[in-house]
Amino acid sequence: MGNVLVIAAVIYQSMTIGGTDARKYVGKTATVCGVVASTRYDTTTTGHPTFLNLDKPFPDQSLTVVIFESERELFGEPERRFRQQTICATGVIEELTQPAGVLRIVARTPKQIVEKKELSLRRIVVEAFARLLA
Numbered sequence: 001m002g003n004v005l006v007i008a009a010v011i012y013q014s015m016t017i018g019g020t021d022a023r024k025y026v027g028k029t030a031t032v033c034g035v036v037a038s039t040r041y042d043t044t045t046t047g048h049p050t051f052l053n054l055d056k057p058f059p060d061q062s063l064t065v066v067i068f069e070s071e072r073e074l075f076g077e078p079e080r081r082f083r084q085q086t087i088c089a090t091g092v093i094e095e096l097t098q099p100a101g102v103l104r105i106v107a108r109t110p111k112q113i114v115e116k117k118e119l120s121l122r123r124i125v126v127e128a129f130a131r132l133l134a
Helices: 002-014 019-025 069-075 121-133
Strands: 016-018 029-041 050-054 064-067 086-092 103-106 113-115
Touching: 016 019, 019 029, 019 103, 050 086, 064 069, 086 103
Parallel strands: 016 029, 064 103
Antiparallel strands: 029 050, 029 086, 050 064, 086 113
16 A cells, blocks of 8 residues: 555555646646735626736736636635635646736636635645546
């Protein structure tokens, strides 16, 4: 059993990247971790998105986690909840054409965003096996 835990933790680590490495994984599902440097709930744009900008404030962020209004209530007030927190977001990394070169992950469920302080070995193992089975 101990070997399985070690293998699962290694697999989890290999699928977790920093925002600066996200560009290498465009089009793939990955877990990107970073500090939420700035946030914005935009009620003037279609879909009323909430933006969680990782590592540096907009417009210099490494990646943006986007939560659309249709899922917003599942997250509470994400622009407040996650501000200045270290998070890991899992999803398909997309590169936008407008604004050019911006990377994003769209979060549709709260399970896609984990505050770093919530990570535990048990959770790492469970998530790693779930990804293996997916």
